Amino acid sequence: xxxxxxxxxxxxxxxxxxxxxxxxxxxxxxxxxxxxxxxxxxxxxxxxxxxxxxxxxxxxxxxxxxxxxxxxxxxxxxxxxxxxxxxxxxxxxxxxxxxxxxxxxxxxxxxxxxxxxxxxxxxxxxxxxxxxxxxxxxxxxxxxxxxxxxxxxxxxxxxxxxxxxxxxxxxxxxxxxxxxxxxxxxxxxxxxxxxxxxxxxxxxxxxxxxxxxxxxxxxxxxxxxxxxxxxxxxxxxxxxxxxxxxxxxxxxxxxxx
Amino acid sequence: xxxxxxxxxxxxxxxxxxxxxxxxxxxxxxxxxxxxxxxxxxxxxxxxxxxxxxxxxxxxxxxxxxxxxxxxxxxxxxxxxxxxxxxxxxxxxxxxxxxxxxxxxxxxxxxxxxxxxxxxxxxxxxxxxxxxxxxxxxxxxxxxxxxxxxxxxxxxxxxxxxxxxxxxxxxxxxxxxxxxxxxxxxxxxxxxxxxxxxxxxxxxxxxxxxxxxxxxxxxxxxxxxxxxxxxxxxxxxxxxxxxxxxxxxxxxxxxxx
DNA sequence: CATGAACCCTCACGTGGCGTGAGAGGCAAG
DNA sequence: CTTGCCTCTCACGCCACGTGAGGGTTCATG
Numbered sequence: 001x002x003x004x005x006x007x008x009x010x011x012x013x014x015x016x017x018x019x020x021x022x023x024x025x026x027x028x029x030x031x032x033x034x035x036x037x038x039x040x041x042x043x044x045x046x047x048x049x050x051x052x053x054x055x056x057x058x059x060x061x062x063x064x065x066x067x068x069x070x071x072x073x074x075x076x077x078x079x080x081x082x083x084x085x086x087x088x089x090x091x092x093x094x095x096x097x098x099x100x101x102x103x104x105x106x107x108x109x110x111x112x113x114x115x116x117x118x119x120x121x122x123x124x125x126x127x128x129x130x131x132x133x134x135x136x137x138x139x140x141x142x143x144x145x146x147x148x149x150x151x152x153x154x155x156x157x158x159x160x161x162x163x164x165x166x167x168x169x170x171x172x173x174x175x176x177x178x179x180x181x182x183x184x185x186x187x188x189x190x191x192x193x194x195x196x197x198x199x200x201x202x203x204x205x206x207x208x209x210x211x212x213x214x215x216x217x218x219x220x221x222x223x224x225x226x227x228x229x230x231x232x233x234x235x236x237x238x239x240x241x242x243x244x245x246x247x248x249x250x251x252x253x254x255x256x257x
Numbered sequence: 258x259x260x261x262x263x264x265x266x267x268x269x270x271x272x273x274x275x276x277x278x279x280x281x282x283x284x285x286x287x288x289x290x291x292x293x294x295x296x297x298x299x300x301x302x303x304x305x306x307x308x309x310x311x312x313x314x315x316x317x318x319x320x321x322x323x324x325x326x327x328x329x330x331x332x333x334x335x336x337x338x339x340x341x342x343x344x345x346x347x348x349x350x351x352x353x354x355x356x357x358x359x360x361x362x363x364x365x366x367x368x369x370x371x372x373x374x375x376x377x378x379x380x381x382x383x384x385x386x387x388x389x390x391x392x393x394x395x396x397x398x399x400x401x402x403x404x405x406x407x408x409x410x411x412x413x414x415x416x417x418x419x420x421x422x423x424x425x426x427x428x429x430x431x432x433x434x435x436x437x438x439x440x441x442x443x444x445x446x447x448x449x450x451x452x453x454x455x456x457x458x459x460x461x462x463x464x465x466x467x468x469x470x471x472x473x474x475x476x477x478x479x480x481x482x483x484x485x486x487x488x489x490x491x492x493x494x495x496x497x498x499x500x501x502x503x504x505x506x507x508x509x510x511x512x513x514x
Numbered sequence: 515c516a517t518g519a520a521c522c523c524t525c526a527c528g529t530g531g532c533g534t535g536a537g538a539g540g541c542a543a544g
Numbered sequence: 545c546t547t548g549c550c551t552c553t554c555a556c557g558c559c560a561c562g563t564g565a566g567g568g569t570t571c572a573t574g
Contacts, residue, residue, distance in 0.1 A: 008550080008551080009550095009551075009552095010549095010550070010551080020551090024552090024553090038551095040551080040552080041551080041552060041553090042550090042551060042552075043551085043552090
């Protein structure tokens with residue numbers, strides 16, 4: 001039985017509270033393939049496999065689709081502690097939401113036993129809480145239906161507060177350097193500006209979606225045509241939006257003539 | 258638009274945070290059929306429908322299959338406040354479990370950042386917690402595979418602590434009256450004993466599964482053949498188990514000769 | 515009053531995450 | 545050697561919707 005070294009499907013299933021079929025399924029789709037197999041083809045789960053299974057189950061409980069879980073766990077950029085922190089953050093959010101729902105139910109009971117019924121609308125609104133900040137609605141109208149947008153949605157959904165902090169810091173750093181280049185009088189078509197544009201593109205690739213040079217060019221146009229984006233740049237330094245657009249175009253030309 | 262009176266699918270979907278298709282689906286399977294329809298066949302949801310939708314969404318979030326939700330909500334025995342209390346209890350349990358998981362993740366982070374890794378087994382066990390009290394294992398071996406058993410499992414799963422209190426009180430009352438009849442010298446085949454046996458059967462129907470007279474007869478046999486059940490009855494009054502068996506058999510004969 | 519945009523309807527097929535056998539082989543104990 | 549409990553690989557089934565297709569409705573415009 002090789003007790004202690006590795007476990008059979010049955011043992012793992014009992015330990016984790018899932019069925020054998022589930023483990024087979026995770027193997028089939030490549031989400032959790034046991035490290036070893038016996039000569040007879042029996043699955044043998046190592047300690048590493050168990051750790052991964054725990055991660056899988058946690059993200060599953062959080063409602064992530066299995067395919068996405070695979071992406072999250074296979075990201076080589078993220079180590080285990082980061083993974084745990086992310087889980088902790090997501091769990092906390094879920095817990096908070098659950099407490100809101102509980103509170104709403106308590107209010108409903110209270111109101112009901114006092115004879116006053118809440119309006120059905122009030123009761124339903126607890127569930128309808130996603131608050132996409134109507135900014136998203138705008139984005140959807142403009143970019144909705146594109147692959148890039150879908151990809152972005154999926155990835156953003158799994159970001160924790162910590163991720164957002166890092167993301168924002170990175171974005172602000174790039175913005176500041178662009179502003180410096182602009183006020184320093186460096187040409188938008190120069191190497192420095194183009195390098196910054198490239199960093200901007202990579203930043204998008206890293207955090208949101210695969211940003212090709214063509215897409216990046218469109219983004220540049222958007223920065224001067226959409227008053228919301230223009231404001232975001234020009235607020236820092238008037239005229240910056242147009243400068244950024246030029247730099248992006250130059251950088252795109254440089255890479256794909 | 259008749260604003261204020263009733264809502265269209267789109268309005269309800271936005272309010273509740275579900276898709277239109279979901280509402281269509283709930284209508285198809287008869288889980289939530291809108292109270293009215295316009296001349297053109299448009300669905301119109303009344304306030305009562307919204308209340309029901311809220312209940313549906315809550316039980317759904319708790320992981321109940323839709324079919325079961327219909328059963329729970331259509332039970333005429335249960336009013337709205339009871340429904341809310343039940344939801345509150347189930348939500349609280351879920352919240353507690355969530356906090357356990359969070360605590361486990363915190364421990365994992367702590368241990369990890371101190372360089373000491375927890376064993377994968379320890380981490381997995383948080384998920385494998387269902388503790389069916391090995392009593393269930395026994396029951397399964399004896400009754401497993403029967404329809405009655407499956408039905409019982411499903412219904413019991415949705416009982417709250419309050420339900421259990423009521424259930425137990427009812428069962429104890431019947432037991433006490435049977436004991437009184439027994440010690441009072443009333444014959445097991447008499448009307449009084451048979452009536453009590455009938456109450457016992459209805460009690461099972463009400464709380465666990467559809468208990469036919471045949472099944473009830475088997476149950477009576479079980480009370481004398483299974484030492485665990487025998488003990489439960491004879492502990493109160495020695496000889497009671499046999500008396501109950503006789504009463505059940507007599508009652509069954511009376512109804513299905 | 516017609517024209518368009520935003521809704522709504524009913525099929526009907528597709529999908530994700532497994533459940534549930536069927537049929538066959540592996541392996542430790544008696 | 546056989547009995548009992550694993551395990552394996554197909555392969556079909558199910559639930560709770562997603563996702564169009566194809567077509568009617570309603571309402572604010574030109």
